[in-house]
Amino acid sequence: MVQETHGKGTYRITEEIEKRVADSNIQKGTVTIFVQHTSCSLVIMENADASAREDLHAFFESLVPEDIPYFVHTYEGPDDMPSHIRMVLTGCSEVIPIIDGTLALGTWQGLFLFEHRRSAQTRKIAICVMGI
Amino acid sequence: MVQETHGKGTYRITEEIEKRVADSNIQKGTVTIFVQHTSCSLVIMENADASAREDLHAFFESLVPEDIPYFVHTYEGPDDMPSHIRMVLTGCSEVIPIIDGTLALGTWQGLFLFEHRRSAQTRKIAICVMGI
C-alpha cells in the first residue's frame, strides 16, 4: 500500500491493514507490515487521544534534535540525519498476530506511520499476511 | 497469556513462551509475542545478572523522565505519557525463531515484559507459533 504524508507526525493506518487481513480470509496467523524507507517508521501507539501523539512528536524533537552540531549527513536539510536516527529508534516494521480473522490489537493500540521528514512524501508499505 | 505486574520493572516470561512452543510440537518456525497495551513493552535482555536490568530501569527513568514540563497527556498521572514513549522506544512485540523445537535464544537472552506504569496491571499477551 501507499501512504501520502505531508510533514512530520503520525498517520493512522490501522484500518487499511485490518482490511487486508479481512480480504485474506486468514483466521489465525500474523501480518507483517514493513515501510520501505529510512526516514519514517511504523509505531504502535495510543489511538484515542491525539494529545498522546503530540507529546510523542515533541519528545522526539527533543531526543533527536535537528541542530546536533556533529552531524555530517545533512545534504537534504536539517531533518535528514534526525530522520534516520528516529527511524532506527522506532523501527520500520511491525508484526501483529491475527486471531479470529482480525488484528489482535489491544483496545488502545493503533498502528501509525511515523513521518520524520518535513516535506510531503509518498511512502510505500509492504504487507505480508500469513496463516497457520 | 496474562502477566500480572506490580509496578515498574522487567518481568521474565521466557519460560511461559518456551512452554507454548513445546506444546505446539513445531520444530522449525517462529513465535510472535505481542503485548496488547500501550504502556508496557516486550524486550529481550541480559537474563543472568539482575543488576543489568536495574541499570536499564534507571536509564529509562533518565531518558524519559516523568517530569517533562511540556507533556499534555498526563490524565492518569506523571507515569502516563512516559509509559507511552518508553513503549514506542522499546516495542510491543518480539519475533523469535524456533530451531529444533525450542526458542533460538542466545545463552544470555531472556524475554521480559517491561512494565512502565507504577500501579498493578493485568497485561494480556497474544502469542502465535508458526511452523514452516
Add this chain to the structure above:
Amino acid sequence: MVQETHGKGTYRITEEIEKRVADSNIQKGTVTIFVQHTSCSLVIMENADASAREDLHAFFESLVPEDIPYFVHTYEGPDDMPSHIRMVLTGCSEVIPIIDGTLALGTWQGLFLFEHRRSAQTRKIAICVMGI
C-alpha cells in the same frame, strides 16, 4: 550464520540474507533475522552514504554514554552496560517481507549488525525463511 566484528559500528549483512532467501526458492513470505546476543543489534539503515552510519554511531555514543555514573553492571568494562541498553533501544531482530523471491527492501535500506562492544566478537544470527 556468523558475523565477525572488530569493534563498535555497523556491519552490512544484506547480501548474506538475500542469498538465504534466494536459496530457499520461496517467492512470497517473510524472513526473520535474529541475533543471539544482548550486546549487539540488528538495524535497517541508509545503505548508500557511510556518513549516515557514522552519525548514527556518534549519536548512540551521546545517547547512551559509557561514563554514566549510576551504572552497576560494568564487570566487562565501560562498554558493558551501554551495550545492553543500545541493544534494547534498537532490537535484536528484523522481519522483512519477501516479494517475487527477493527481500522487499526499499532502495536505500540495508540490513546491518550494529556492534556495541569494543572488542572483537563472533556473532551468531538465526534466520528463518517462511513462505505463504
